[in-house]
Amino acid sequence: MRLTAFQALAGGIGAIFTMAMVIALGLRWIYRQGVSSEKLVSAIDANTAATAKLSVAYEKFSEETGRELLDHEKRITRLEDRAGQN
Numbered sequence: 001m002r003l004t005a006f007q008a009l010a011g012g013i014g015a016i017f018t019m020a021m022v023i024a025l026g027l028r029w030i031y032r033q034g035v036s037s038e039k040l041v042s043a044i045d046a047n048t049a050a051t052a053k054l055s056v057a058y059e060k061f062s063e064e065t066g067r068e069l070l071d072h073e074k075r076i077t078r079l080e081d082r083a084g085q086n
Contacts, residue, residue, distance in 0.1 A: 030040065
């Protein structure tokens with residue numbers, strides 16, 4: 001079944017409204033817990049810093065993994081070349 005452009009647009013708008021409702025309910029819950037805005041900003045800053053550290057760690061991991069994969073591919077190519085010569 002193919003979606004029409006209208007159905008896709010309606011689904012996207014529905015998703016946006018759903019996310020807005022989730023955010024609104026979350027903020028209302030935080031407000032009712034008595035969390036001050038300073039604590040909330042502090043938590044968001046800590047989350048941002050942790051996300052940045054995680055991003056750097058993932059980038060380093062990706063580079064190392066990519067290098068290892070390239071090394072393995074080179075070894076496989078050399079072994080295939082040797083096998084082809086014999």
